[in-house]
Each structure stands twice: as C-alpha cells, then as structure tokens.
Amino acid sequence: MASLVMLAIIVGCAVLLYLKGTLTQGITLVFNAILASFVALTFYEALAVMLTKYASGMAVWAQMICLLLLFVLTLAALQTIALQIGKEKVDLGLWPERVGRVVCGVILGYVITGQLFVALATAPLPSGYPYARFAERNPDPTRPSKPLLSPDGFVTGLFGAVSKGSFAPLGTPKSFAVLHADYLDQIHLNRIRGSRDVSIWTSTEALSVPSRGGVWEASSALRDAEGKPLPARPGETLMLVRVGIKKSALNDAGKFTLSQLRLVCVPKGSGEHPLAGQGHAVHPIGYVGRGGRLEQKGLTEIITIQSADVPDNVKEIDFAFYVPTNLAPTLVQFKQNNVARVSGPVAGEDAPEAMSFEGPTPPPGSNNRIPDGNAAPDDEGR
Template sequence: MVDLIVVLIVLGCAALLYLKSTLVKAFASLIVAVCASVVAFGYFELLANVFIGRDLLIPWAQPISFALLFILTFAVLQTAAIQLIRQPVDLGLWPERIGRVVCGIFLGLFLSGLLLTALAMAPIPNKYPYQRFDQRYPDAEHPNKVLLNPDGLATGLFGVISSGSLSGKRSFATLHPDFIDQAFLNRHNTSEGVPGITKSQAIEVPKKNAAWYAPEGIKDSEGNPISPKSGHVLTIVRIGIKQNAVVQAGTFTPAQLRLVCKQQADARNPLAGKGQIVYPIGYIAGSDLLQTKRLSDVIRVSRSDFGANDRTRWIDFAFYVPAGLVPVLVEFKQNSIAEVPTLVSPEQAPTPIPFVPSSGSENNPSPPNNTSRPQTSGRPTQPKNTSDKKGIGLSPLTRPLVGPQLDDYK
C-alpha cells in the first residue's frame, strides 16, 4: 500500500510540474524542498523541546515540529522563488518537457520520503506507515524498505550535508546515523505501553571508567559462554536511569538504547563526522553473568530498584562493537543523550553492578532456538562506586543537545 502511495505522489508531482510549471520554476521548487528539509532536520528537536518543556503534545512533539518547520519554510521560500522568477524562461520544447518531468519525479520522491520520515517519528502502531521490522523478532541489520527507498534518500541527503563541507560542531550523521531505523525501532513496542520519549533528560553515564571491554569467561543465564561475533568486540557500557524520569524511562526496550561508535581517530570530537549505531544484546545480571535480550524485549526499572539514597539506577549493558570503532555517545528513546568516556581494559573496569528487576514483570518471551531465560526476581545490593558518581552527567559539549538551548546541526 505504501509503495502505491509513493508512486502516486511521484506521478502527481511530475504531472503538476509538467502541466503548471516551467523548467526553471520546477528546478527552483526542488531546491526549495531540499532547503526546507535542511531547516526541518536541523531544528525539529529544538522546537520539540519547546513543546515538551510546556507539557504540550509530548508524544507528537517531534513529528509535529518536523512537519511545521518544513511546511512553513517551504511556503516562505517558494513564495520568494515565485516572486524572483516572474518572467518566463523558455529553454526549448524538449528540454522543458523532459526537465519538468524529471524535476517532478525527484520532488515527489523527496516529498514522499519526508512524509514517511515524519510518520516514522509519530507514536502510531508499528505497522504504519509500513512494517520496517518484524514485530516479534526485529533485526536492526535487515530492515524492510519502501519502493525506491524515499525516506532513506531524504535522511541520507541531510546526513551527507551535515557531515560534509557544510558541517559544524554537531553532525546529524553522528547523532542520528540510520535515522529511519532508529525511529521505527524506538516506537516498536509503543502499542505495549512503552513510551517513545521522555519529558526530561533520562540517562547519564559516569565520566570515568564507564565503558570497558568485557572480561573473558562471561556467560549467559544458562551458564554457557557468550558466543563471539566475527569482527566485533563485546563491550560493556554503564548507563544510569534517572529516578526523576522513571515514569517514562523506566519501561523501555533494547531497541530504544543506542550506542554511537566512531573510528578511534575521530573519537576526540564525538559530535562531528559520521557514526555507527550499535544496539545492546543484554545486561550484566551477575559478576560474570550476561542476561541476553532481544530488541523487542521489554525491560522495566521501577522505583523499588533504586536504593534509599540513589537518584540513578546503574545498569551495565553489553554491546557488540565493530572492531576498530569505539563508543562515543549513548542515546535513549527520542530525546536523551550522554557522552561515553574513553574505553578502558577489563583490569581497569569498575565492580560490576548486577541488575535483576525487582518487579520480576519483564515481558520477554524467549525467541526460537534461544536457551536464555529470565533471572529470578530479587533486588541485588548495588555496590558503592563513589569515583563513578562524581561529576556524572552530560558534558558541556553534549548538554545543549537535549535542552532548550539546542543548536542546529549544521
């Protein structure tokens, strides 16, 4: 169905520009659409934070902000372009006919991609606008795509602009690599009551010794060694869920937790360039025990999982990081982000903090041919780690990305 809609939009734009425009005006409309998309991608999170800060349209804040920015910018620029091109310019019969159709096809493809992108951010059932990932067993490495991949074209173009010669301190290609996949996976379980966005910054990462290579001998819940993944290194990252955000942040899936990795040579500037997304395979449930999770499994952190004086519940998540890359950022749901410090060896790693949900109510059906099973309920004693808690939170570099003072990406 969505393929048909894309084709109709493309044909409609081609017919409209062929019948009602000139080649110069058609080309101007295409450029205006690209410019409007740059504004929409660059500032939609800033506008969304304004809505969220006022408790307005919170689940819909990002898609509505994206649509508003694009429509308003397109209207203003298109009006200006029409005023500047008042005199008709005739480039010849065949160049006019062919050029108008070509511009219309690209315009329709681009507009349909932006429409799909906005819908991907919306809190609607996972099968809309199309089923990008399997409902029960999503695989981030094998997404389904629409005919001609228009949403990938729209987001990919801005990613190139953001990380190329026009890039600035913050690159969209680093903060949101594979943006469409992120958006679909983030709302994969919204029908099960899993929020896709939080009212405030929901996570934090210790400034030191928060990421380390997994030690040898780590096992799954059945006592079997964790199988290595070719070309990847098992890495542990300590991530904290804030107690004051537990209402929206306490229920989540591994698909909503993303580790942004970059080449080690580029890690000194974590927000520039281009990143690669990695999703967790589970979390540490014992000193040498890894509780594996699928991307669609629901993890619940309740207030009873926090100590009497704890404001953060630390969880040690495991990721398969591609060889040659290092983690630089961790992202959670739609609007939380924190910087990851330098990776350390297992010898320098802090004492593990096991996590076993006190509620024992995780809704995690076991996948086929997977022998892992949930741990028994019970709240472990959380080791004190004062060195990790000192100076925890966003660095001045990343703080503007989640607050009202968010700058543009370019």
C-alpha cells in the same frame, strides 16, 4: 501502502507542474524542497523541545509536527523569495518544457514523500506505518525493509552526507550521520514495543552516564545466565557500558526495550572531533543480571525499572554490546530524545566491577515479548 502513497504524491506533483508550472519553476521547487528538508532535519529537535514546554500533551507528537511544520514553512518561504526574484516567465522550448516539468515533478514528489515518511516514523503510530521496516517479533537491525525507491533513505542519507563536518570552520563539527547514525533504523526500532505503556519519548532527561570508567571490555570470566562462556565474534569486542536511568524519569523511562537503547561508535583515532564524520550504531545483547552473569535479551523484550529498585536518584545498569574492533563508543541514545556522551574505554585495574541488575521476575508463562499478529485483542490492546 507506502509505495502507493509515494506514487500518488509523485503523480500529483508531475501533473501539477506539467499543467501549471514551467521547467525553471520545477527546478527551483526541487532545490527548495531539498533545502527545506535540510532545515527541518537540522532544527526539528530543538523546536520540539520548545513545543513540549508549552503543550506537554503533544510531547510524543512534537517531533513529527516540527518536522512537517519546518519543511512546509521553509519551502513556502523559499518559493516566495524565488517567485519575487524570477517574475519573468522563461520558456525553454516545447519538448524541454514538457519533459523537464514531468521530471522535476517526479523528483519533487520523491523528496516530499521522503520527508513525510521520516516525519510519520517519529510519531507514536503502529510500527507498520508508514511501512514495516522491521519484523515485529524478531527485528534484525542489519536487515531493514525499504519502500519502493526508499525516498526516506534518500532524504536522510543526503543530509547525512552534507552534514559530515561541513560546518567545521564555524565551530565544533557535529554530523547528523553521527548524532543520528542509521537514523531510519533508530526511529523505526524505537516504536517496536511490547505494549501501549512503553513510551517512545521521555518528558524529562532520563540518561546519566559516568564521566569516567563507564565503558570497558568485558572480562573473559563473564558467563551467560546458564554459566556458559560467551561466544567470540570475529572482528568484534564484547564491551560493557554503564547506563544510568534517572528516577525522576521513570514515568516514561521505567519500561523500555533494547531496541530503544543503542551505542553509537565512530572510527578509532577520530581525534578532537569525534562527532564529525560517520557513526555506526549497535544495540545491546543484554545486561549484567543475577549473580553477575549476562542476561541475554531480545530487542523486543520489555525491561522494567520500578521506583523501589532505585534507592538513590539513578539506577545504573551494565549493558553488553558487541562493538566492531575498529570503532570506539561515543554516544549512548535512549528512546526518542535522550543522548549522552560516554567516557573513553578503560582496561585493566581501571575497569570497574560489573553491577548486577535484578529485574522483576515475569509471571509464569510470560516472556515479555511482543505478541504476534494473531494475538487476541486483549493481548494487543483494544
């Protein structure tokens, strides 16, 4: 379906430019569409926060609305300016015009499709729309599926490349490629959830992380739920990261999957600007649970925090991540709109004692996993 939508948009843009436009207008439209995409990806989160303040009922749709609205309005404004500047019609010859208009139409449709796919992936739609990037039951973040020619990957990848410290002279550099490392994976995995009551968004800030001593290398004495040593992975270090979920946000944050939680890492020695450059995201393999042992969980399993489990204002859980040895944890991200800086890793005597999180025991015969496509309507929701 995604490929058909892309082909329809591309054909429509190519025919429109061929019949009604000029090569000069086509080139201008392509550049303006790319610039409009950059503006949308830069400001959509800030605008979404403002929108939810005045229309809380639209909160889960806010990012999609803002991405599309900023793109359309910016493109319209840039085109209006371009038409005012270039009122004189420029004809570059019969064949350059014929071929050039079609080529520009194809590129324009490609960019528009990419922006549309990105916007739809931030909405609370079934994970198969606009396309299924990951398998429902056992998603593998290292093996994403892509639509024909990956237009959304082009749009976000180009913006990430441009944002890698490009504005450092203007202030502290913050790269989209770090703040939203593996962005398409992030927004698609955020929607893979076990039931309709697992929110992709929190209406209030949900994260609370320690300012010091919140990240440390797991002890070699740590065992899995069966008492077995944890396997070593070449080139990776098992690290524990303490993440607090605020009690005030439990309405939206009380149920989540590990696909909605991730740790963004940057190359070691990034210096005073760790948010510049390129980031890499890793997902937890589980958390420290009963008896101080590591409860390994799949990305689609639902984790529940109830109000009774939070005696104070924050419920802290020690999640386990396999982190590449050449990278250092920098950010923790939760659901669609929560991000926090983590402290630097500590070792030895400075490392805290792991905390045990004893989640609610699932009913017999239940594994809290996402049902497959053959489930009965009552299991999937009506």
